[in-house]
Amino acid sequence: MSPVQIPPTPPNGLNGHVQPLTAPVSSINSLSFSTRALHIGSEPSLSASNGVVPELSLSTTYQQSKVGQHRGYEYSRSDNPTRRALERQLASLEGNADRLLEENLVAEGLNEGWEAGSAAVAFASGSAATATVISGLASRGGHIVSVGDVYGGTSRYMLKVAQELQGTTTSFVDLSYQLDQARQVLKGETEEQKREQDERDDEELSERLEGAIREDTKVIWVETPTNPMLSLVPIALIARVAKKHGIPLVVDNTFSNPYYQNPLTLGASVVVHSATKYLGGHSDVLGGVIVTPIPSLLSRFRFLQNANGNVPSPFDCWLLIRSLKTLTIRSREHGLNALRVARWLQEVGVPAGLVRDVRYPGLKRAIESKGERRERELAWEQLSAEAKKWIVKQGFSAESEGGFPSGGMVSFHILSEEEGSQTNSAAAERFLEGLELFALAESLGGVESLAELPLKMTHGGVAPERRAQLGINGELIRLSVGIEDGDDLVADVERSLRAAIEL
Missing domain, CATH: 3.90.1150.10 (Aspartate Aminotransferase, domain 1)
Incomplete structure (x- = not known):
């Protein structure tokens, strides 16, 4: 269970504070979500006392044996043992992102001397994580395509901060299947008719997105489920359009959580969370997280984490580690x-x-509109493998009377x-x-x-x-x-x- 250390080399254009990735070994990486939640980041071998709970490291600075020589930590804003443990845990749970990162590093020839850490980057709040993604990817006059039904704090940042201070513009687009609530499912509608209608709906949705993309579009931003209407966005479909244009797809996964949904496995480039919500789960800790397995994006976010200093306290990290285990x-x-x-x-x-x-x-109504039926089916399709396995064991299916937990x-x-x-x-x-x-x-x-x-x-x-x-x-x-x-x-x-x- 001891972690694999990737040897550090001089920083890749970042700064001397960024630490090398500590990647889980494949035997741990292949275990179930619940097991990884309990063990990754909490290995007793990482504790001075072999404790099963990560140590709360409160030191703000660390002694160096010689000038520039240290044990991986210099200053707590740049890195902290408790925060590093949390980031490894988060990366494992959100789509096994560290494994995806390792694959990308090997493919890009960057695995020797990678300096930008784990695939998850922790922040002091969800708003700090959101601000880092937007400023890091779309500042200096960039353009964002955002789902229309977006969290009020996110739209506030886009319109009142990014637009007014950074010259970033945003177009809000409906990316759900709920545009026409009045269209009822026809009695006797065949599976072939449903499939054809679904294909037309997908084409219409793709066209709405394509119509909003401009030459200066730097980010496609979605929530799913959305806040507060709980509309669903087809992540894989949006990801295909984003990839076609070479634009990062960012998914705010706060309203779901990594147990129920893994956007990275569906094609998203970046996932953000307000860790204050389901990840913390006890209404007693503030936090945020960005997760991406794309080396160039991760390097940028890690640099901004250190440069802006929007980091969580060690105690907040410790509380989140505790919470994620359940x-x-x-x-x-x-x-x-x-x-x-x-x-x-x-x-x-x-x-x-x-x-x-x-x-x-996941609600199944006795009479559904086409949009309601499509979103219920999408809710099933976008369930994580772990969640779907458990839901099936409970006797639910995509067509269960009354629906399924989602x-x-x-x-x-x-x-x-x-x-x-x-x-x-x-x-x-x-x-x-x-x-x-x-x-x-x-x-x-x-x-x-x-x-x-x-x-x-x-x-x-x-x-x-x-x-x-x-x-x-x-x-x-x-x-x-x-x-x-x-x-x-x-x-x-x-x-x-x-x-x-x-x-």
């Missing part, structure tokens, strides 16, 4: 509970006149029937303030359940016209379903919904 079991409970809540909302809340519509990627987020529009529902959130606020188990709070991905009103909370800074286009109105509610007892969560939602609507 990501598998937490993700499974999140998914089962979220599916349960989504099914109740769809099967009881909608017929009872309490709910207008429900968004959950993550912990649920969104829905409460049926208020009040005038001006675009801005009138009275019914939604009554519901949110009446909840007992779901805390009224921003953020997501913690073990406890959270609920919020995107219109006035997470997406309050998004332009009103864009909110209207996306369906972010006074009726939209976003739930982060935790790991409490599922019956208790459904009962909490039902009680508060009925009290809010049946006045």
Whole structure:
């Protein structure tokens, strides 16, 4: 289990602080997600005391035996043993990125003396990771093509920071299959007809993306599922278009997480996370991460990590290492509970006149629009091998009645029937303030359940016209379903919904 050390040589145009990659041996690399989460980065051989928990290294500087000679660490902003352990763990979990990086290094002849570290680069927050990717790839007048339904903080950075301070422009494009919710699946539609329609939809989506790409386009940025509408983006399809144009595809994987979805294996160039959410999982640590197996991009991000100094503290890294060890079991409970809540909302809340519509990627409705059917199938296709294996063992399939677990987020529009529902959130606020188990709070991905009103909370800074286009109105509610007892969560939602609507 001891790590393979790639010998260092003088820096590859970066700086003297960047450390060589410590790559997991193939025997560890080939093990399951859960096993890697527990062992990579936590090898006892890396601890001075052979501890099974990585040491919390708080030193900000390190003694050198001679000028320029040290044991791999000089200054904690540049590198830190606890942060290095976290980065190795993250790289292993997000698509086994260190293995992909090693393959790319060999293919490019860079494996001897690689200086830019592991494929994962840790940051102080998700916003810091986002800013690093955008500034590193699209500053000085570059252009970004972004999915339309993007996190409010990301669009704020694109429009208020990158555009105003760096000359970067952004085009927002709908890259989902939900453009026409009114088209219902025809009764008696054959599999051949479905396949032909799917091909036309793929072509239309590709054309929308192609139409937005310009000569100065430097990045294609997507979230999937999106925040807060939970629309899905076909990663492999977008990746093919991106590759055709030689443009990096960046996927924000925060709303899913590496257990459920591995964008790198589907063709993405870069993955970013707010580690504050599912990776941390306990609402007690702030962090972000960039993962890429592409050497040139990784070198750039690693340089900016050190130059800008947006690094997490050693204690935050230690907390994230602890949390990632339970990501598998937490993700499974999140998914089962979220599916349960989504099914109740769809099967009881909608017929009872309490709910207008429900968004959950794995939800199977009795009557589906073509977009809903396609996104459910896409949710199944984009599941990681680990998640799909477990889901099948639980008796689910892509066509299971009611659907299958596909993550912990649920969104829905409460049926208020009040005038001006675009801005009138009275019914939604009554519901949110009446909840007992779901805390009224921003953020997501913690073990406890959270609920919020995107219109006035997470997406309050998004332009009103864009909110209207996306369906972010006074009726939209976003739930982060935790790991409490599922019956208790459904009962909490039902009680508060009925009290809010049946006045």
